[in-house]
Amino acid sequence: MRLLAAIPLLLVAATSAAAEPAPRATVLHVPVAEAEPRAPIELVAAIDGAWAEPVLLARWRIAGEPTWHDAPFEASSAGGWYAILPATASVPPGVEYYIVGVGAAGEVAHFATARDPQPIRIEPTLADRLEAADEARLGGRTESLAIDVDGHDFGNRYRKDDAFLRAELRWTHRVSRTLHGLGFGFGSIWGRTPDGEGRGADVETTLARYGFAAVRVRAHPSVYLDGRLALGVSHDGFTAGTAGAITFGRPWRSNLSLGADYLGDLGGTGYVRLQWDTATPLLMGASIVRTDLPGAVLEANGLYVKYDVQWTVRPALTVRGAISYGSRDGSGRVGGGLGVQTDF
Secondary structure (H helix, E strand, O other): OHHHHHHHHHHHHHHHHHHOOOOOOEEEEOOOOEEOOOOOEEEEEEEEOHHHOOEEEEEEEEOOOOOOEEEEOEEOOOOOEEEEEOHHHOOOOEEEEEEEEEEOOEEEEEEOOOOOOEEEEEOOOHHHHHHHHHHHHHOOOOEEEEEEEEEEEOOEOOOOOOEEEEEEEEEEEEOOOOEEEEEEEEEEEEEEEEOOOOOOOOEEEEEEEEEEEEEEEEEEOOEEEEEEEEEEEEOOEEEEEEEEEEEEEOOOOOEEEEEEEEEHHHEEEEEEEEEEEEEOOEEEEEEEEEEOOOOOOOOOOEEEEEEEEEEEEEOOEEEEEEEEEEEOEOOOEEEEEEEEEEEO
């Protein structure tokens, strides 16, 4: 009889135990609204009863993508919990996430959901925006191959040869960020110049063959710095050179450039160049050039003005022509140049 009387009590106790919910953790989290591009994102939470849900996850995905990824929360030595979203998640336009716990009650949503995730806005940096603008302008073409030939005949009052011809072949890879471009090339200079003073001065032939490495840095959206180093041989043996320029404005639009070039036995060159883009697809420039080329001894200060025109025949092909006028010793004479560039 006593056993029969205890059965209802046991049934009530079992029913109460079955109805009692499984323990759950309590998660407090302040959402992250925005983050820096290409940098890890830290999510911080305060968890009460973490023992009830041994696994706590931040599920994330790049905005617009279908696949979710897991980032587990870990205990911090300073107290609290944190999860790290990798730097690969920090790309524009942003990343989405929600927080779940896994315990005896199964998977429990604690913050946001897969249907309604928390967005983190990732704003592109200035370098990102400039890179995107370059890519759109160039149609994704990051390489260029160019050849240029320039020369000038200075002449002189003694009717002696005084002229140079310079040719360069260069390849450029565009990075389009702060490091805007880098490349290398080969050049050749041929010249004839009097080797002394007076009507009876002999004329010598000067030569140089060299290779060079070049770099362009975008110091500001409208300030570009160019530099290069050259090594080669000349009519006098081993030679080395350097060059540099600063451009105010965009190189493919209106700008002002100042530059200098020095190559061992053949001397230095300095120039100021103004470029304008008011007659698209033509790009025109006017320069004042002071040069010692081709290693002049009779009078080093050769000076001429040059006018050049670039024509974009099609997006991947540009041709250039130039004409110059100036002197070193005596009346002025003419020079010029031709060039072609292909982008791919």
